[in-house]
Amino acid sequence: MSKYNLDYLDELEAEAIHILREVAGQFEKPALLFSGGKDSITLVRLAEKAFRPGKFPFPLVHIDTGHNFEETITYRDKMIERIGEKLIVGSVQDSIDQGKVVEQKGKNASRNSLQTVTLLDTIAANGFDACIGGARRDEEKARAKERIFSVRDEFGQWDPKRQRPELWNIYNGKIHKGENVRVFPISNWTELDVWNYIRRENIELPSIYFAHERDVITRNGQLMAASPFLNMDEDDIVEHKKVRFRTVGDMSCTAAVESDADQLDDIIAEISESKISERGARMDDKVSEAAMEDRKKGGYF
Amino acid sequence: MNLLKFFTAGSVDDGKSTLIGRLLYDTDSILADQLEALQQSNRKNDDGSIDLAILTDGLRAEREQGITIDVAYKYFQTEKRKFIIADTPGHIQYTRNMITGASTAKLAIILVDARNGVIEQTIRHSYLVSLLGIEHVVVCLNKMDMVDYSEEVFNTITDRYKTLATDLSLKDVTFIPISALKGDNVVNESEHMPWYKGQSLLHFLENVDVETGPDYNLARMPVQWVVRPQTDELHDYRGYAGRVLSGSFNVNDKVTVLPSGTSSVIERIEIFDQTPSEVHAGQSVTLHLKDNIDISRGDVLVNSDHLPQSSQLIEADVCWMDTRPLDEHITYLLQHNSKVTKCKVREITHKVDINTLEKQEAYDFKLNDIGRIVIKTADALAFDFYTDNKANGAAILIDSRTNLTVAALMFRAVAD
Ligand SMILES: Nc1nc2c(ncn2[C@@H]2O[C@H](COP(=O)(O)OP(=O)(O)O)[C@@H](O)[C@H]2O)c(=O)[nH]1
Numbered sequence A: 001m002s003k004y005n006l007d008y009l010d011e012l013e014a015e016a017i018h019i020l021r022e023v024a025g026q027f028e029k030p031a032l033l034f035s036g037g038k039d040s041i042t043l044v045r046l047a048e049k050a051f052r053p054g055k056f057p058f059p060l061v062h063i064d065t066g067h068n069f070e071e072t073i074t075y076r077d078k079m080i081e082r083i084g085e086k087l088i089v090g091s092v093q094d095s096i097d098q099g100k101v102v103e104q105k106g107k108n109a110s111r112n113s114l115q116t117v118t119l120l121d122t123i124a125a126n127g128f129d130a131c132i133g134g135a136r137r138d139e140e141k142a143r144a145k146e147r148i149f150s151v152r153d154e155f156g157q158w159d160p161k162r163q164r165p166e167l168w169n170i171y172n173g174k175i176h177k178g179e180n181v182r183v184f185p186i187s188n189w190t191e192l193d194v195w196n197y198i199r200r201e202n203i204e205l206p207s208i209y210f211a212h213e214r215d216v217i218t219r220n221g222q223l224m225a226a227s228p229f230l231n232m233d234e235d236d237i238v239e240h241k242k243v244r245f246r247t248v249g250d251m252s253c254t255a256a257v258e259s260d261a262d263q264l265d266d267i268i269a270e271i272s273e274s275k276i277s278e279r280g281a282r283m284d285d286k287v288s289e290a291a292m293e294d295r296k297k298g299g300y301f
Numbered sequence B: 001m002n003l004l005k006f007f008t009a010g011s012v013d014d015g016k017s018t019l020i021g022r023l024l025y026d027t028d029s030i031l032a033d034q035l036e037a038l039q040q041s042n043r044k045n046d047d048g049s050i051d052l053a054i055l056t057d058g059l060r061a062e063r064e065q066g067i068t069i070d071v072a073y074k075y076f077q078t079e080k081r082k083f084i085i086a087d088t089p090g091h092i093q094y095t096r097n098m099i100t101g102a103s104t105a106k107l108a109i110i111l112v113d114a115r116n117g118v119i120e121q122t123i124r125h126s127y128l129v130s131l132l133g134i135e136h137v138v139v140c141l142n143k144m145d146m147v148d149y150s151e152e153v154f155n156t157i158t159d160r161y162k163t164l165a166t167d168l169s170l171k172d173v174t175f176i177p178i179s180a181l182k183g184d185n186v187v188n189e190s191e192h193m194p195w196y197k198g199q200s201l202l203h204f205l206e207n208v209d210v211e212t213g214p215d216y217n218l219a220r221m222p223v224q225w226v227v228r229p230q231t232d233e234l235h236d237y238r239g240y241a242g243r244v245l246s247g248s249f250n251v252n253d254k255v256t257v258l259p260s261g262t263s264s265v266i267e268r269i270e271i272f273d274q275t276p277s278e279v280h281a282g283q284s285v286t287l288h289l290k291d292n293i294d295i296s297r298g299d300v301l302v303n304s305d306h307l308p309q310s311s312q313l314i315e316a317d318v319c320w321m322d323t324r325p326l327d328e329h330i331t332y333l334l335q336h337n338s339k340v341t342k343c344k345v346r347e348i349t350h351k352v353d354i355n356t357l358e359k360q361e362a363y364d365f366k367l368n369d370i371g372r373i374v375i376k377t378a379d380a381l382a383f384d385f386y387t388d389n390k391a392n393g394a395a396i397l398i399d400s401r402t403n404l405t406v407a408a409l410m411f412r413a414v415a416d
């Protein structure tokens, strides 16, 4: 008998689809957290593969910091129209207006950390019991330890010491009222896997992933897009450069890299050779060795 | 290119984290900013070189205590293969985390400190590897630099381990002398051990054969979700979505739905926009049947000519994973793939002393205890014995008071 062999992308895809269908089967009110970045765009593709020709058994949820790249929002709205699924937007601006969070001050001010409050409020207001996210274990050391089904308490907190054993491919999604589960179907994918999958599946991406001309300033050794959301002063020198973004987040905390890669093939080649991890381009992780662990304990994605 | 998942086992300080760090470092898989963080860290080796173990110790408590508490997953690839490594803690107190990392692995690396040889922990880890039915075992004799790269030391320990492997019926065992710290035989072949003629660890990992042939007898697919668009043009569309757990399905195969026992024939197989004529273990698919029968989540589709076991009374090996001990008076939930049913523990058959491998009479089951029990489930389960078909032979127990996963079960026999 001849042997058969699943290609690694097929295997990762099949695992992610299995996880998405477990979410559909086990939870009453799941949601897919959609950031507009390539990982959550990949999740949408995987959801199409898991549930078409049926509808998604969950809405998409976007936590809008109000400091988005315009391109992300354009992309999001076009995508929602194409897939015909429901979108719920949780707005950080609303949380600020309601006095639930206070805008940060100073040069490095960012709305990134404020998102957590809006996220938890959106989860509570809609009664979501499971939130699917696009985090991957290769991104960061604390994430490397997180389960695929990760239980959060009422306050959204992750307790690394109380993680459930996760055995074989059996996922225990049982929770008490008020708790919810964060589910990470692409836990086992690397950044390069995501890009290779995007190429293989011919998935369209927001244009900021590709090299383009833009005004930037240099902050803490990193290139930041000049925008009204960045607190700038006379020390900041605006330069015009050809750049692209490796992750898509809040404009005030997502750094660009100089690049000529305007095609998927070039990006993949660049990443294969590049020696900087993609989270290296996020100022929010630079603060301390345990930055991500602490934010996760506090309810972050 | 295919994917190999493996895990590392060994006692505290045998060098697991260093070995993984070494594999990543020598395959050029560490990115510049991670390396920079590593260099800046104040945890260094005695000679001032960077401590590769920090790469996997991701939690604050782990860095503070210098030990591994929970499984860390690491990813790397070579031209031949992609690898997922689970770095699992060695300490007895974290056995459950080790089992978590090991349950999805195809290969185990067991580290032995060449100075100490086979010790109690080695026996315990090897027992777990045999219990979980891990297909391939590589015993790495580490810290060879501290025993003068001695062939004699290597042979003595290897002989001792071979006896253990026979006792535990481990099938495919390979021995490699290494120094994780210095890099001998990890990625690059060692210059210090000309007497060793085998491959380096990485070459072994790249070449070990982990593929299986199609096996129609074991065709099983638990239904996770029924796809029913209920639109005008797809009014009668009814697809059973799930991941092929084991074996293979062909269009026109006769299949039986369990537990109901109804049968039908596969009319069409879909993977999104593709309609393959056959599918195999590991693929996530949607099956369409010729007859319109009542099927829902938790049911399993199997090859009609090769039915699995069906029983409510099952003998199973168990690893207890909760701080609350097993309670024979309460009803647990048992989750077998996508099926959940109530379950009670009928009998504790025995406990195994995992350091000596002796079976003991037992009246209780506490955290990290391993042994044999008899369970009774509310619904009959359609299962295979773990030895014949791992994927359909395992389940977890959930304590409905806490919702925690409290035990891993491996089905061994039908009880009466
Ligand atoms: N001399 C020597 N020391 C080693 C070797 N491998 C690991 N070590 C040291 O042994 C200690 C424990 O290593 P670690 O990787 O943290 O062990 P773990 O507890 O199994 O993860 C550290 O001080 C390592 O530097 C080796 O091959 N030779």
Ligand SMILES: [Mg+2]
Residues within 6 Å of the ligand: B016, B017, B018, B053, B067, B068
């Ligand atoms: Mg360690």
